[in-house]
Amino acid sequence: MSSVRQEGKDKIIFVTKEDHETPSSAELVEEDPNDPYEEQGLILPSGEINWNCPCLGGMASGPCGTEFKDAFSCFHYSKEEVKGSDCLEQFRTMQECLQRYPELYPKEDDAPSSQASEESASAESASAEASDPAAGSEKDSDPTLPNTESSAES
Amino acid sequence: MLTCRAVWKKLAPLARASSTVCRQNVRRAGWNNARTPLCVPVAHMSTGPVGGGSDNLKYALLVGASFVGGLTYAVITLKGDQKRHVERMTEISSRKQKSASQIQTEPPATVMEPPLETKLEAAAAPDAEAAAPSETAEPPPVDEPLAEASAEEAAAPLTDAGVEEAADSKPSLPSHAPYLLIGGGTASFAAARSIRARDPDAKVLIVTDEPDLPYMRPPLSKELWFSDDPSVTETLRFKQWNGKERSIYFQPPSFYVDAEELSGAENGGVAVLTGRKVVHMDVRGNKVKLDDDMEISYDKCLIATGGVPRNLQVIERAGEEVMKRTTVFRKIDDFKSLDKVSRNAQSITIIGGGFLGSELACALGRRSTESGLEVIQMFPEKGNMGKVLPEYLSNWTTEKVKKEGVKVIREAVVKSVSYKDDKLEIKLKDGRVVRTDHIVAAVGLEPNVDLAKSAGLEVDSDFGGYRVNAELQARSNIWVAGDAACFYDIRLGRRRVEHHDHAVVSGRLAGENMTGANKPYWHQSMFWSDLGPDVGYEAIGIVDSSLPTVGVFAKATAKDTPKAATEESGTGIRSESETEDTASSAVAPAAPAPVVSHRDEYGKGVIFYLREKVVVGIILWNVFNRMPIARKIIKDGEEHVDLNEVAKLFNIHED
Numbered sequence: 001m002s003s004v005r006q007e008g009k010d011k012i013i014f015v016t017k018e019d020h021e022t023p024s025s026a027e028l029v030e031e032d033p034n035d036p037y038e039e040q041g042l043i044l045p046s047g048e049i050n051w052n053c054p055c056l057g058g059m060a061s062g063p064c065g066t067e068f069k070d071a072f073s074c075f076h077y078s079k080e081e082v083k084g085s086d087c088l089e090q091f092r093t094m095q096e097c098l099q100r101y102p103e104l105y106p107k108e109d110d111a112p113s114s115q116a117s118e119e120s121a122s123a124e125s126a127s128a129e130a131s132d133p134a135a136g137s138e139k140d141s142d143p144t145l146p147n148t149e150s151s152a153e154s
Numbered sequence: 155m156l157t158c159r160a161v162w163k164k165l166a167p168l169a170r171a172s173s174t175v176c177r178q179n180v181r182r183a184g185w186n187n188a189r190t191p192l193c194v195p196v197a198h199m200s201t202g203p204v205g206g207g208s209d210n211l212k213y214a215l216l217v218g219a220s221f222v223g224g225l226t227y228a229v230i231t232l233k234g235d236q237k238r239h240v241e242r243m244t245e246i247s248s249r250k251q252k253s254a255s256q257i258q259t260e261p262p263a264t265v266m267e268p269p270l271e272t273k274l275e276a277a278a279a280p281d282a283e284a285a286a287p288s289e290t291a292e293p294p295p296v297d298e299p300l301a302e303a304s305a306e307e308a309a310a311p312l313t314d315a316g317v318e319e320a321a322d323s324k325p326s327l328p329s330h331a332p333y334l335l336i337g338g339g340t341a342s343f344a345a346a347r348s349i350r351a352r353d354p355d356a357k358v359l360i361v362t363d364e365p366d367l368p369y370m371r372p373p374l375s376k377e378l379w380f381s382d383d384p385s386v387t388e389t390l391r392f393k394q395w396n397g398k399e400r401s402i403y404f405q406p407p408s409f410y411v412d413a414e415e416l417s418g419a420e421n422g423g424v425a426v427l428t429g430r431k432v433v434h435m436d437v438r439g440n441k442v443k444l445d446d447d448m449e450i451s452y453d454k455c456l457i458a459t460g461g462v463p464r465n466l467q468v469i470e471r472a473g474e475e476v477m478k479r480t481t482v483f484r485k486i487d488d489f490k491s492l493d494k495v496s497r498n499a500q501s502i503t504i505i506g507g508g509f510l511g512s513e514l515a516c517a518l519g520r521r522s523t524e525s526g527l528e529v530i531q532m533f534p535e536k537g538n539m540g541k542v543l544p545e546y547l548s549n550w551t552t553e554k555v556k557k558e559g560v561k562v563i564r565e566a567v568v569k570s571v572s573y574k575d576d577k578l579e580i581k582l583k584d585g586r587v588v589r590t591d592h593i594v595a596a597v598g599l600e601p602n603v604d605l606a607k608s609a610g611l612e613v614d615s616d617f618g619g620y621r622v623n624a625e626l627q628a629r630s631n632i633w634v635a636g637d638a639a640c641f642y643d644i645r646l647g648r649r650r651v652e653h654h655d656h657a658v659v660s661g662r663l664a665g666e667n668m669t670g671a672n673k674p675y676w677h678q679s680m681f682w683s684d685l686g687p688d689v690g691y692e693a694i695g696i697v698d699s700s701l702p703t704v705g706v707f708a709k710a711t712a713k714d715t716p717k718a719a720t721e722e723s724g725t726g727i728r729s730e731s732e733t734e735d736t737a738s739s740a741v742a743p744a745a746p747a748p749v750v751s752h753r754d755e756y757g758k759g760v761i762f763y764l765r766e767k768v769v770v771g772i773i774l775w776n777v778f779n780r781m782p783i784a785r786k787i788i789k790d791g792e793e794h795v796d797l798n799e800v801a802k803l804f805n806i807h808e809d
Contacts (some may be wrong), residue, residue: 009702010544017807024802029790037676051351062352066421
């Protein structure tokens with residue numbers, strides 16, 4: 001059973017697990033997925049890529065930012081059957097750039113290009129679930145990234 | 155015109171003199187005329203006209219001569235001035251031609267030009283002064299030749315520079331930055347990243363008076379102290395709870411572009427000028443001046459100057475011996491020096507019971523178990539975090555701090571500090587005396603608004619800092635973010651926040667708005683604190699102990715500690731999981747934890763802070779990874795009848 005205590009202006013309630021088992025009657029305001037003020041996920045409602053998404057970890061802002069944006073944009077808008085197959089040149093350029101900064105982009109076991117296409121695929125599927133507000137608003141819908149070591153951000 | 159006035163002024167005394175002489179003569183003549191008829195009518199009759207005539211002639215000659223003399227002088231001066239004016243104009247136009255040709259040959263401006271510009275300005279100044287009216291004739295001609303000489307000197311090096319330019323074409327520090335960020339801390343870095351993400355090939359210049367590249371502050375009072383590495387003060391790397399190591403620097407030096415190469419960088423970049431302070435801001439001219447007289451113009455500017463730690467007045471007045479043994483804590487150097495002190499001193503006293511003071515006390519307290527160091531913490535409140543936590547929780551926290559090996563002195567107001575017998579003696583107002591070797595003052599932050607005067611920016615009188623609107627804008631091309639920004643929060647009202655996550659959120663928002671986003675402060679920032687490995691909390695919104703609170707608690711298990719939380723989610727610093735998703739998909743397996751019963755009642759729970767029945771702040775007490783729910787509740791701003799029902803949303807009994 002929950003117990004309530006008042007210490008001056010402060011109220012203290014102790015609850016057991018059972019007390020909190022019943023669903024909450026608190027009402028929350030409905031979320032608007034297109035709210036321009038809100039933090040956006042990786043893909044904006046317009047379909048464009050949100051380069052400022054914290055999930056990208058700063059890849060778009062570092063020394064290889066331009067190369068990364070080119071490669072990822074090409075992939076995103078690719079209409080080929082094998083998505084991104086027309087973007088090999090951009091990915092190669094990006095990889096060359098990444099290799100120039102080993103401190104920032106430590107070498108992973110998987111090739112960055114295939115990893116990038118992997119998570120791009122998952123990002124695409126995440127954006128496809130646009131009707132589900134959770135996927136849109138939660139930043140951690142796309143946790144996998146090239147060089148996901150937390151020390152390597154750019 | 156001025157010369158005419160000068161001439162007139164010179165003539166005026168002469169004119170006056172001559173006129174008074176005339177008048178006096180007239181009067182004298184009049185008196186003579188008046189008197190003499192009484193005394194010697196005959197004499198008067200005889201002398202009057204004759205004497206008057208000769209006198210008058212003399213005076214007439216005198217006046218005439220002085221008039222002619224004055225006129226000739228006037229003509230000479232005017233002619234001379236005209237000649238000099240013409241000379242100066244030709245000089246200036248020839249200078250303009252030289253500098254124009256220079257600009258054409260060498261797009262990046264040279265360092266030599268600014269000092270030359272100042273020289274030229276100095277040369278121009280005496281000219282102006284000379285033109286201004288002056289009483290004597292001598293100084294202006296003397297000044298002008300000097301000014302001319304220096305101008306010629308300046309012109310000569312300019313041509314030399316021109317020759318050099320063509321020969322070397324050496325890149326140098328930029329005199330223009332499309333995006334200029336003043337201050338090199340967290341907010342500035344977040345803005346730089348945001349700008350680079352949104353404006354392709356953006357060129358961002360950060361100017362900081364610290365010698366270091368941008369770094370994060372929270373580890374300076376937490377993780378760095380818990381490191382096993384003896385060289386931690388040099389490497390500044392720390393191991394996060396999940397074993398992953400990282401540096402406190404946001405990025406290694408290779409991330410940044412050299413300042414000299416910024417203008418020419420094809421894809422832009424972020425450059426950092428360390429050890430320079432911006433001392434003057436010219437808002438109309440869109441440029442700033444550094445402490446080495448270098449000028450940099452900008453298109454968009456961010457002020458993220460943070461603040462300077464406050465010190466107690468009694469300490470500042472106590473003399474050099476006391477000041478030598480006092481540390482205020484904010485920067486990397488402060489961490490290094492306090493680390494050194496903690497290894498050598500026998501007793502350290504921390505004054506201040508807020509976030510920084512309590513964290514440092516716990517960090518040093520941990521060390522005290524190994525080294526026998528005495529750690530004392532004193533503050534005027536009744537308990538640690540007395541201004542943040544409700545009283546019952548503040549008391550509970552104080553007991554925890556004591557368990558970390560800290561001697562806590564509550565309700566302590568410092569009356570005086572003196573240096574006696576090789577020790578610092580702290581006298582409190584209630585008579586207690588504390589003897590210690592070193593003092594750490596953690597008594598708040600003074601926001602840095604040095605540029606407000608020269609830039610004409612408003613400073614907030616209630617919260618301090620630059621006053622900005624909801625979009626963090628101060629004036630047309632100027633934004634402010636981080637500790638120094640007093641901004642309008644649409645939900646919670648005008649405030650100023652001194653936390654790490656706020657610096658990241660506001661810096662990022664400022665960067666977005668500098669690239670045309672026009673978004674207000676909307677995503678509520680959070681903050682957190684860890685007091686030892688067993689007590690940790692995350693908070694959001696306005697968390698002020700003077701507000702009425704409702705706390706909903708459950709019993710804590712061993713699983714509900716900050717350590718366990720980070721191990722399970724595989725994230726590093728908890729702020730990272732909020733603002734930057736850098737977690738890998740691999741997660742350390744969570745070991746099954748036995749249920750540990752605590753004597754304490756407030757193991758874990760949620761505390762709501764209310765303002766007129768609306769929740770404006772929430773603390774998640776030993777409950778983690780639920781910040782999005784808390785954020786939502788604050789955003790909604792609804793009046794909830796039963797906060798226990800709201801607390802259910804957090805599932806506090808589960809992990």
